Amino acid sequence: MRRRAFHLACFGACLGVVVSGLAQEGHPLTGTWTGDWGPTATQRDHLTFVMNWDGEKITGTINPGLDSIPIASVFVDVTNWTVRIEADTKDQSGKPLHIAAEGRVDNIGSYHRTITGTWRQGATNGDFKITRD
């Protein structure tokens, strides 16, 4: 059992290495992005974005899984690669919660390009940074 677990761990590690090195030369926003947001440098929440360009618009999900949030809209200004991402979810009490993120895509040519900017979630303001995996 331990041996099997070891092999699985090795496989997972190898997969991680391979996946982290894959290029994506199509639409700069397509792909999986990870990072965090928060109102302060120490109060941070993890973020995973999965986005895809379908030829007309960018669709996607924030934090895929049981608590995933569908992205309502993504606006991209390709003249300066600024983006505005909006989504709607609910807080822990079930009240509607609007998310609006505004940022800029940097290092367009890099595998690990980034989006940094401001994050507003309900009444809370903060900043965010996500990096394409």
Place this chain on the structure above:
Amino acid sequence: MKHRLDVLAVGLGILLAATPVAAQHSFSATYDSDRQVTLEGPVTRIDWVNPHAFFFINVRDAGGTITNWAVEFGNPFDLERDGWKRNTLHIGDLVAVEGIPARGAVRQAFAKSVVLKPGGKRLFAAPGRRASTSAAAPAPRWPNGHVRLGPPPGKKGYWGAASVKALVENSAVKIPMNDDGLLLNIGDADRVAPFKPWAKAVYEQRQRSLLKDDPFARCLPPGGPRQFHTPYGFQFVEQPELGRILVLLGGGDRNWRVIYTDGRPVGQAAELVLSYYGTSVGRWEGDTLVVESVGFNERFWMTNGGLPHTEALHLTERFSRPDLNTLKYEVTVDDPRTYTRPWSGGWTIRWVPDEEIQEYFCEDNAESTFIR
């Protein structure tokens, strides 16, 4: 000794003319052609590796400080073909180099000339490029009448240099660009292809950054039309009994591609494992091989110069051979996520007679390996 000098002269001379084309990396991104550098010192190391051979020399400045410089002098395949051997230059040889320095503060240069000292004899100047020629003849044919895309029976040969260096939409007016596909005027971008706004922005960003992020420079495969632009050519291996044609690529990483000619339908991209060369199905229309390909990944630039694409890319390629020495290549690009409409371009490719594709493997030393 004289023979050695002659070999240096001929080998490096021919190489010099060809290297910017043959290089795996973007020459423009690596070297600053607007500057010159002169270096002199003893050879300390020789890296005889693909895609770029380097030697290193210790250079003493006016203050007596010694620094080590990396001098690129071409591709070993070209060098060997033209008479240069890996032991033509020796560690300890005193050389003087005139070259083009790398961009930034990297101590690296591309050799335009190398003088082996003492003696001060200039070993080479830039000559014209060697061109293989073959007598004019009609295209060879199979017994069933189909044009052969490979050599005539009992002969050798492969397809070599393309007539243009980058894919652009068919146009009556030539768009000025260098051998890397770098536009001389970025304002010509709209004439290259009917971009969607994001794609034009990406293309222009790649152009402005002098193609420095080109995946091909990191030895990733040249998918799409670019496979017919890479140095060292390609050949077709037609296997009608197996219902397929293999395309063997001499450049890049000696990749191959399969074109199925067994009548299967063109694959649906969503059902395919996406790949650099996609999934290709071919059929003959008269003397033209028409190939439809889908199922491309997004990890490559499909042509020199950095045209983008998405997984929705659908290529229709037409290969015809009007005579023994000419292959006509036409491609229609249909990627509605990237371009506003389907568009076409193409070029011709010259036959290299009586030669086989030589062994060539890209090794990832195209980056600024020598930053110190």
